[in-house]
Amino acid sequence: MKRVFLLVLLTLGLSASDLTLEIVKEVGNEPKIAVENGTTGVESRLDKKFFKLIIGDLTVTSHFNVDDKERRVNFDDAIDQIAYRDKEYLLRYKLFYDDRGRLGARVFLFDLAQNRRIFEKSYTVSDRQRYPFIAHKIVYDINKVLNFPDVSFLRSFVIFSKYTGAKRADIVVSDYTLTYQKTIVSGGLNLFPKWASKEQRAFYYTDMSGEKPTLYRVDLYQGTRKKIISSPGMLVCSDVSEDGKQLLLTMAPGMQPDIYLYDLPSGRLERVTYYRGIDVNGNFTEGGRKIVFVSDRLGYPTIFAKEVDSRAVERLVYHGRNNSSCTTSGNYVVYSSRETNNAFGRNTFNLYLISTTSDYIRRLTANGVNIFPRFAPDGETLLFIKEYANQTGLGVLRLRYNKSYIYPLYTGKIQSIDW
Amino acid sequence: MKRALFLTSVVTALLLFTGCSQKSVEVEPQEPTAGQPQAQEVTEGSDLKSISEMGEGLTEDQKMALMKRIEREAKKIYFDFDKYNIRPDQVPRVDYDAQLFNRPEAKPFRIKVEGNCDEWGSDEYNYALGLKRAKSVRDALVARGVEGERLTIISYGESNPVCTEHTQECWAKNRRVEFELIP
Numbered sequence: 165m166k167r168v169f170l171l172v173l174l175t176l177g178l179s180a181s182d183l184t185l186e187i188v189k190e191v192g193n194e195p196k197i198a199v200e201n202g203t204t205g206v207e208s209r210l211d212k213k214f215f216k217l218i219i220g221d222l223t224v225t226s227h228f229n230v231d232d233k234e235r236r237v238n239f240d241d242a243i244d245q246i247a248y249r250d251k252e253y254l255l256r257y258k259l260f261y262d263d264r265g266r267l268g269a270r271v272f273l274f275d276l277a278q279n280r281r282i283f284e285k286s287y288t289v290s291d292r293q294r295y296p297f298i299a300h301k302i303v304y305d306i307n308k309v310l311n312f313p314d315v316s317f318l319r320s321f322v323i324f325s326k327y328t329g330a331k332r333a334d335i336v337v338s339d340y341t342l343t344y345q346k347t348i349v350s351g352g353l354n355l356f357p358k359w360a361s362k363e364q365r366a367f368y369y370t371d372m373s374g375e376k377p378t379l380y381r382v383d384l385y386q387g388t389r390k391k392i393i394s395s396p397g398m399l400v401c402s403d404v405s406e407d408g409k410q411l412l413l414t415m416a417p418g419m420q421p422d423i424y425l426y427d428l429p430s431g432r433l434e435r436v437t438y439y440r441g442i443d444v445n446g447n448f449t450e451g452g453r454k455i456v457f458v459s460d461r462l463g464y465p466t467i468f469a470k471e472v473d474s475r476a477v478e479r480l481v482y483h484g485r486n487n488s489s490c491t492t493s494g495n496y497v498v499y500s501s502r503e504t505n506n507a508f509g510r511n512t513f514n515l516y517l518i519s520t521t522s523d524y525i526r527r528l529t530a531n532g533v534n535i536f537p538r539f540a541p542d543g544e545t546l547l548f549i550k551e552y553a554n555q556t557g558l559g560v561l562r563l564r565y566n567k568s569y570i571y572p573l574y575t576g577k578i579q580s581i582d583w
Numbered sequence: 584m585k586r587a588l589f590l591t592s593v594v595t596a597l598l599l600f601t602g603c604s605q606k607s608v609e610v611e612p613q614e615p616t617a618g619q620p621q622a623q624e625v626t627e628g629s630d631l632k633s634i635s636e637m638g639e640g641l642t643e644d645q646k647m648a649l650m651k652r653i654e655r656e657a658k659k660i661y662f663d664f665d666k667y668n669i670r671p672d673q674v675p676r677v678d679y680d681a682q683l684f685n686r687p688e689a690k691p692f693r694i695k696v697e698g699n700c701d702e703w704g705s706d707e708y709n710y711a712l713g714l715k716r717a718k719s720v721r722d723a724l725v726a727r728g729v730e731g732e733r734l735t736i737i738s739y740g741e742s743n744p745v746c747t748e749h750t751q752e753c754w755a756k757n758r759r760v761e762f763e764l765i766p
Contacts, residue, residue, distance in 0.1 A: 331743045353742055356707070372742075375695075375735065375765070397714045398738045400707050414707055419718050419736055421711040442715060444707040458708055464665075465708055486665075488708040512703075535706065579742065580706065 194229040195252035195310075197222060202239030202258035206267075210295060213343070214259055217296055220341065221303035222255075226565035227312040239270060248276050255306060259295075267292040273306045283309045296343040313564075317540035317583075321364045322547065323348075323357040324581040333579050335369055337384070340540075340547065340583070341571055342558055348382065356580045358401045361408035362541045367582070368392065368401040368411065379413070393426060393433070403447045403492070412436070412446035412455065423457055425472060436472055447492040449520055456480065456492050456520070467499050469520060481518065483525060493539035495520045498528065498546060500535050515548060517563065528561055529568070538583040547583045549573070650764040653689050660720050660760040664701070667715035669723055677720065680762070681727030693765040694729075696721045698738040701754035713738030720760040735765075 199218055203211045215234050222230045231251065239258035248254055254274040262268050266288050273283040283306055287298045300318040307315050322340050325333045328350075335349040335357045352373035360366035366383045377399035379392040393399070397416035402423070404411055411426040423436040423446035436455060437443035442465070445458040449469065456469045459477075465488040467481040481487055486502035497520060500513050515528040515537050528534075532552030539546055546561040550570055557570040641649065658676040660669065669677060684694055698717030700709045717736035725731045746753035 327742060331739060333742060353739070355710075355740075355742070372737075372739070377737070397717070397736050398710050400710065402707065414711065416714055419714070419721070421714050442708065442711040444711045489706040577702075579740075 194227055196229045196231065196250060197253040197255060198231045198233070198235065198248055198251050200235045200237045200254060200256040202237050202256060202270075203260070204258070205261060206259045210292070211259060214295060214299055217299035217341065217343065218255070218257070218303065220569070220571070221299055221318055224560050224562065224569050225303065225307055225312065225315045225318070226562045226567050227307060227310070227315075228253075243274055245276060245279070251276055253306075253310075255302075257302065262288065266290055267295055267298070269298050269302065271302050271306075273309065293346075294344055296339045296341060300339060314542060317542050317545045320540055320583060321359075322581060322583050323359060323364075323367055324575075325355050325357055325369070325579040326575055327577045327579055331372075335367075336575075340560070342573060342575055345575070348384065356400045356402075358404060358582050360404060368404070370399050370401070392428075397421070400444070402445050405448055405452050410452070412448065414444045414446065423455065434472070437470070437477075438475070445489055447490060447497075449492045449497065450495055454520065456490055456497050458488055458490060467497065480520065481516075481525075483516070487516075489535065489537070491537050491539055493543040496539075496543070498537040498539070500537060515546075515561075528563075529559070534559065536578065536581045538581055540583050547581065549578055549581065646766060649688060650692060650766065653683065653692070654762060654764055657683055657762045660716075661755065662716055662758045662760075664754075664758065665712070667712060667719050669719050674723075677723045678727065680720075681724050681729050684724065684729045684733070685727075689764075691766075693733045693735065694724075695763040695765055696724075696734055696736045697743070697761050697763060698736065699743050699757055699759050699761070700738075700741050701757045702741045702744065703754065710738045710740040713740050716758075716760050 199215070199222070201211070201215050219230060219232045222228050237256065239256065243254060252275070254276060255271070256274065257269055257271040259267065259269050268286060268288040270286050271284070272281045274280070275282045285305060287301060289295060289298055297319070304315055304318050317340060320340055322338050322342065323335065324338070325335050327333045331353045333353050333355055334347050335354045336345050336347050338345045349369065352371065355370045355372060357367050357369040360368060360381060365385055366381055368379055368381050371378045371380055376394040376396050378394040379399050379401055381390045381392055382388070393413070395415035395417050397419055398414065398421060400414040402412045402414055409428050411428065413424045413426050414421055415424055416422070420440065422438065422443050425434045425436050436446065437457065437459070439459060439461055442460045443457055447456045449456045454469050454471055456467060458465050459468050464485050466479070466484065467487050467490050468477050469480050470477045480497065481499060484501035487499045488502065490497055490499040497518050498515055500515055502513050504512055513533045513535055514530065515534045517526040517528055518524065528546070529550070532550050534548055534550050537546055537548045544562065544564045546563060548559040548561065550557045550559045556573045558573045559568055559570050561568040657680050660673050660676055663670060683689060696717045698713030698715070700713045714736065717738060721734045721736050724734060741757070744757045746756045
């Protein structure tokens with residue numbers, strides 16, 4: 165009996181270390197948390213949205229069992245502990261405008277078992293439009309105070325290109341829920357934004373307004389733009405190396421879409437794939453030793469891998485007949501697979517997770533059109549766009565916890581997204 | 584003689600400006616009559632180029648109007664779902680476009696061959712698919728005598744739909760190659 169128990173433990177341990185294995189979490193183990201809202205003097209629309217963001221952020225961490233009932237209180241009143249007998253924590257906050265008209269928040273986290281405040285802090289933003297970042301920072305902080313696994317993804321920016329008309333697309337920076345949005349590049353056709361590094365201070369994008377597609381690097385905090393390279397036909401920055409010094413580009417100097425490695429310090433361009441059909445979407449994997457990409461060399465698009473300096477190409481995915489986009493983090497690859505030739509069915513594109521070092525495949529979504537998978541910098545959280553029943557949503561998948569959350573999206577048609 | 588030459592030029596130019604460039608009047612050469620001495624070939628005027636062939640003489644507005652007219656006349660090439668080879672039923676349309684781009688009035692212009700896709704599965708692959716479609720049409724035009732140097736290709740992926748409804752018929756219209764003339 166002991167041996168069986170040990171085996172179960174080992175299996176669970178193995179599961180927890182390999183994200184490609186299905187993880188069935190026990191429900192109800194997370195600490196129960198309630199939220200009280202003591203906001204006064206703030207527009208009711210902002211007040212309501214802020215509460216929803218706090219609830220959403222707490223939920224998406226997967227570290228809490230969140231009671232989403234809104235309780236209005238006076239911020240300085242005593243806590244009604246009897247009302248929270250079945251809860252472990254209480255988060256109370258208050259939104260307000262200070263004397264200078266800046267939006268601020270006061271927050272404390274109360275440990276109901278210990279009957280004491282374990283965290284207290286004030287926040288402020290100069291531009292009220294950036295209020296979602298206060299919510300994300302609050303939840304990030306209380307998660308950290310409780311020593312739960314890191315949820316930096318809450319504070320990461322998302323960058324995306326959205327169509328505004330025929331041959332027109334803008335580049336927008338947002339919070340991870342796409343609630344806050346700031347247009348950075350507008351006018352013309354601006355595509356495929358990609359963060360230049362994990363610090364998210366700069367990004368690359370393709371400007372299609374000239375005769376040749378041109379790749380630019382934009383410094384977000386200096387407001388400057390620098391030309392990197394141009395190519396006839398198409399040009400996409402598909403991935404940036406860990407150190408930010410190398411780019412994987414899809415370009416077509418000879419009218420053939422192939423993958424190239426561009427070394428930024430030296431300006432050297434090296435061709436990585438050689439094939440007469442389509443090779444696109446190169447992504448670094450295994451610490452930059454290998455490149456994962458999409459190719460139609462079998463007559464339909466699927467996922468392959470190769471070393472930069474070797475001609476040998478290795479097929480990574482044996483499942484599906486149309487796997488046309490992929491993203492990587494460490495040894496993990498997530499790809500989208502078209503499940504049917506009927507574009508109007510209810511189950512058309514699903515996401516799958518594989519590892520370059522194991523044979524497991526894990527299906528991550530079950531219905532609708534699930535596209536644009538992108539790993540958060542933590543490598544455990546995945547962002548994607550979901551279209552289902554004529555609605556578009558933003559999906560956040562917590563791979564370690566086997567949980568996904570869908571936010572309604574009202575941004576128009578997204579061309580490309582990076583996290 | 585000079586006056587006749589001048590008049591001929593003016594008539595040629597007028598024909599061009601009035602949009603009748605497809606029509607041409609050819610004067611059959613006189614058959615030499617037996618017994619008569621060998622006729623001397625008159626070469627004056629044989630090397631005259633119309634202004635469209637020289638690419639000069641048109642105002643910017645006229646040039647723009649001519650380019651738009653050629654673009655409107657060009658036939659779009661349609662593709663099957665997920666494919667970039669030219670379908671047999673599209674070959675006559677490619678033939679037509681090649682003949683159109685080889686006309687004297689079109690020759691001064693370069694041609695941007697634009698590949699487009701439907702909205703299903705938009706990402707890098709879709710842009711590459713659009714590029715391969717543009718390349719297929721570009722190669723077919725070159726095979727039909729259009730100079731390769733005049734042709735550039737570009738992919739607009741799903742960014743330039745002509746139809747925005749969520750139907751099969753609509754998507755079929757978007758899977759196309761079309762042309763833009765460059766001065």
